[in-house]
């Protein structure tokens with residue numbers, strides 16, 4: 109077990125697309141253990157993607173069971189070769205990234221998503237999630253395509269005021 | 278010896294202010310830090326962190342001609358940069374209502390007493406000249422918890438303004 113080094117932007121490798129996992133073997137599972145340890149070592153981190161530690165394969169971990177304010181969640185998820193199949197609703201929310209220290213910004217994400225992914229033993233699962241957890245999954249899946257939340261920033265104030273008024277009605 | 282300075286620049290708005298000013302600073306060997314640049318009413322306002330190899334009067338001397346040519350008033354302060362230490366807001370507050378004297382002092386006073394550390398505040402006067410409305414958007418840190426701020430806001434809202442609070446739950450991943 110080991111905490112892996114996190115790549116930080118402007119490291120160009122964060123902007124490259126990752127390839128699908130083909131071998132669901134012991135080496136992969138050992139990596140998953142290290143990746144989980146790395147995610148839990150970061151302050152407040154609820155997700156991590158393999159390219160953030162320099163392994164350019166389509167692997168994401170998410171765990172929204174540990175947030176300060178509790179949110180609907182599926183606990184600890186190992187998502188290998190994830191494919192988001194449905195997006196619904198839009199919401200602005202604040203994001204930060206272990207690969208972009210000392211900055212947070214507002215990003216629009218789908219409120220509810222459906223997706224499929226394989227687990228560490230190569231079994232395929234279907235998921236539906238919402239809100240904060242859906243945001244985490246979308247943020248991590250972006251890493252697999254070389255996208256950072258910086259690529260999706262909206263104004264700090266954009267739309268926030270209007271959105272609250274709509275919610276009140 | 279390099280030092281950080283805060284340039285405050287204010288003047289009548291016109292296109293090209295930022296481009297001209299930043300070109301002059303770049304040509305003068307300055308490194309730019311964080312900045313807030315915004316049009317307030319018909320005025321353009323700039324607060325800009327600048328790193329410069331020289332003293333305050335040398336920097337002022339260098340920037341003054343371009344500021345003057347753009348009709349801008351310049352003020353320079355020596356500062357500590359303290360970059361890479363952003364404080365993260367955990368609460369967003371929106372207040373709006375008919376504009377009236379004392380509205381900002383009243384609301385921010387109540388919020389400060391309830392533990393709000395304002396990190397970012399933006400206010401606009403909207404509506405019409407005959408019926409102006411005041412809109413405030415605040416992001417800050419709730420040092421004494423969100424409940425304390427909510428009760429302060431509830432008290433404020435009883436006096437005829439709309440006030441809303443939402444927590445900012447930043448997703449780090």
Ligand SMILES: [Zn+2]
Nearest residue numbers: 205206207450
């Ligand atoms: Zn990230």
